[in-house]
Amino acid sequence: MDSAGAAETGGYQPWSEVTPDAARRLLVAAVETFAARGYHATTTRDIAARAGMSPAALYIHYKTKEELLHRISRIGHDKALEILETAADGPGSPAERLAEAVRSFVRWHAAHHTTARVVQYELDALAPEHRSDIVALRRQSDAAVRRILADGVRAGEFDVPDVPGTTLAVLSLCIDVARWFNAAGQRTPDEVGALYADLVLRMVAAKP
Amino acid sequence: MDSAGAAETGGYQPWSEVTPDAARRLLVAAVETFAARGYHATTTRDIAARAGMSPAALYIHYKTKEELLHRISRIGHDKALEILETAADGPGSPAERLAEAVRSFVRWHAAHHTTARVVQYELDALAPEHRSDIVALRRQSDAAVRRILADGVRAGEFDVPDVPGTTLAVLSLCIDVARWFNAAGQRTPDEVGALYADLVLRMVAAKP
DNA sequence: CCGGAGGGTGAGCAAGCGCTTAGGACTTTG
DNA sequence: CAAAGTCCTAAGCGCTTGCTCACCCTCCGG
Structure with a gap:
């Protein structure tokens, strides 16, 4: 599951419009968890953990879930x-x-x-x-x-x-x-x- | 929204296999709220309220949501x-x-x-x-x-x-x-x- | 070497969640 | 008419949720 994002896209999916790097990692993590469990069943802690950050990090780059x-x-x-x-x-x-x-x-x-x-x-x-x-x-x-x-x-x-x-x-x-x-x-x-x-x-x- | 269930089906949808009456009312309320907001976004309190009952009533007829x-x-x-x-x-x-x-x-x-x-x-x-x-x-x-x-x-x-x-x-x-x-x-x-x-x-x- | 800005954390708050429990009101039965 | 059974509620427990806050790094121009 951890490498599902890369495997799925053949190793190439830019999300290049999303910067900085940490914001992009959070967004990719969010896509993966939203897709797997649904938006409402996903917690901000899930997203942060998958991006390798603390729960609070999400709110530096995004106002809300x-x-x-x-x-x-x-x-x-x-x-x-x-x-x-x-x-x-x-x-x-x-x-x-x-x-x-x-x-x-x-x-x-x-x-x-x-x-x-x-x-x-x-x-x-x-x-x-x-x-x-x-x-x-x-x-x-x-x-x-x-x-x-x-x-x-x-x-x-x-x-x-x-x-x-x-x-x-x-x-x-x-x-x-x-x-x-x-x-x-x-x-x-x-x-x-x-x-x-x-x-x-x-x-x-x-x-x- | 309250009468959406009846309106949608032209006034006839049995759910006749569900008894007793209170269990059916809860189930119909659940269908309507799940459909409108999604399963995870629906609370047991939403369902009970729409069925005109207290939150605890749900657990008499169903073990879990x-x-x-x-x-x-x-x-x-x-x-x-x-x-x-x-x-x-x-x-x-x-x-x-x-x-x-x-x-x-x-x-x-x-x-x-x-x-x-x-x-x-x-x-x-x-x-x-x-x-x-x-x-x-x-x-x-x-x-x-x-x-x-x-x-x-x-x-x-x-x-x-x-x-x-x-x-x-x-x-x-x-x-x-x-x-x-x-x-x-x-x-x-x-x-x-x-x-x-x-x-x-x-x-x-x-x-x- | 300093100071401040940007990116991060640990701890935790208020609210809301699924679900439980003790008990009460009706109805059915002997 | 009491006993038993059915259906429901008020209150609330333990936990998780989205989100915040006080503080701490690390980098960098002067």
Whole structure:
């Protein structure tokens, strides 16, 4: 369990935007414990101990435990949105862009399922004022996917009777990967990404 | 919030297997608070207060707070499994059975999204010995869906390169309805069920 | 060599937690 | 009508929680 963070990400996950070093170690420790036990079941002592510090050290870098969650959620949502928008606004046909969006979004949720679990499933633990700016990011993610679907319908590539509903379903399917994905399982993030991209393309394909 | 339980279910949800009356009231209160705030964020005082009793009353009917969760999880998983197996072993072609399975499973998750949220997303809060018998039920659910897919492939109705992976995706898609479904939203459980049945059929359809 | 700033600790507070206990009010039964 | 059983409560115990505070390092420019 101690090296789960490094093992999960293949040894490379920056969190480089978090400084100084001690603040980053605390944040990484928080991600790991939040993911394993849930936000409410995690104590500030758990986090500090995992980061190799005393309980009081946490409060030098963060005002509250909730601020830690908010920072994690913010960084994760920024990344998720970036992935989707890159694919949505990239080159290629709607089908290619949709496949790339699903593939990379799913790959991220699988490879970083620890982070993703916190980001996607601990929203309700945020304070209302923090929750609302995260919800805004989620709406942008929704808009990115919807944009691809609408483009595909307009181009005649897709047959999607209910664009908002299908958008919801596609995002829901991808997000839920964070819940069930197990790093010790058989499938690699790449494999899951490829499978899901295929399934989603079938969901929207125009009947020839 | 007080009448949310009744409103959500259209005034009819039995929990009839739970007796006596006070035990059922406590259990319903627990479902509502667990769903709204999460298991760990819910106190035994919250539950008792919502059921209109003193904190001590809970311990007449349940040994621990965790036993309450286990009972809820057990009843919910029994119901979910029954829905899937009824569809899987029912009459009709594989496509019809798959559509019916998804439609009824999704309808249940939407109509009873409060219960479903607890059942599907609070598994980790169970004690290990309780968790394992719930996991066994989930494996049976997985087997039911897999059975339909395998039948469809054998009959040449479906084109599914990865049956275990697609089974996982279908269940994941349906389960996640409990997370995002909002009783105050525009869609009815029936509508979501119909949409999802269509999407899933497209995912597995053989190319003509 | 000094002094202050930034990063850390040990001890602990007030509040809230799950759960227990002693006992009381009703209802059912002989 | 007493005895027994059922259901519930008021009070509170022992512990853990998020967080604070007084103090202590170590580094570094002057």
